[in-house]
Amino acid sequence: MKSLLMILALIFSSSVFCAEIKIYEAEAWRHDTALGEFEFNAELGRAWVGLTMNDRYSNAENNSTEYIRVNVPGLSFDSTLNAAVLDIDGQIIECALVKYRGILVFRHKYLKNTNCSFTSRVVKKMVDDGFEIKRVEFLQVFIVTKD
Numbered sequence: 689m690k691s692l693l694m695i696l697a698l699i700f701s702s703s704v705f706c707a708e709i710k711i712y713e714a715e716a717w718r719h720d721t722a723l724g725e726f727e728f729n730a731e732l733g734r735a736w737v738g739l740t741m742n743d744r745y746s747n748a749e750n751n752s753t754e755y756i757r758v759n760v761p762g763l764s765f766d767s768t769l770n771a772a773v774l775d776i777d778g779q780i781i782e783c784a785l786v787k788y789r790g791i792l793v794f795r796h797k798y799l800k801n802t803n804c805s806f807t808s809r810v811v812k813k814m815v816d817d818g819f820e821i822k823r824v825e826f827l828q829v830f831i832v833t834k835d
Contacts, residue, residue: 707776708807709831711737711760716810716827724806724829726772726784726799727757728765735765735772735784735799737806739829760831772799774831781833803834 712722721742728735737758762775763783772784783804786797808829815824 707833709760709774709776709833710828711831712739712756712758712829713826716825720810720827722806722808722827722829724808724831726763726801726804728772728786728799730765730767730786733765733767735763736760737763737831741827758829771802774804774833776833783831783833805832805834806830807832 711724723740723742725738726735727738737760739756739758741754741756743752760774764773764775765771766773769782770786771782774781774783781803784799784801787800788795789798806829808827810825810827812823812825815822
């Protein structure tokens with residue numbers, strides 16, 4: 689019985705690391721969703737996340753999107769793997785691989801998500817501004833590593 693428990697403990701302790709890391713938070717005045725993508729500079733060994741925020745009132749006539757770049761601690765570009773990797777407490781996770789798109793002159797590199805994805809949500813928090821306590825909506829964006 690003890691050996692069975694020991695084997696089960698080893699199986700579950702060696703499972704793949706799964707995490708959700710908050711990379712961005714801002715007041716959600718009109719920004720309801722965010723789409724993330726990995727970007728990189730191979731020469732400098734750097735990788736970051738590009739976020740495109742869309743608000744709930746955006747349409748074909750009134751396109752109100754905002755693009756920002758977010759520097760994520762532990763995220764870098766590994767030129768030997770040709771991938772964006774995330775270091776979480778010493779564990780290296782391959783988040784995106786370099787892929788090629790296009791033909792001849794129009795060919796370019798991009799990062800395709802492998803073991804990481806993005807999720808966003810709007811949360812309500814109570815904020816004390818020194819005069820009154822208000823309920824404020826915040827947009828939060830997370831990197832989620834796959835299990």
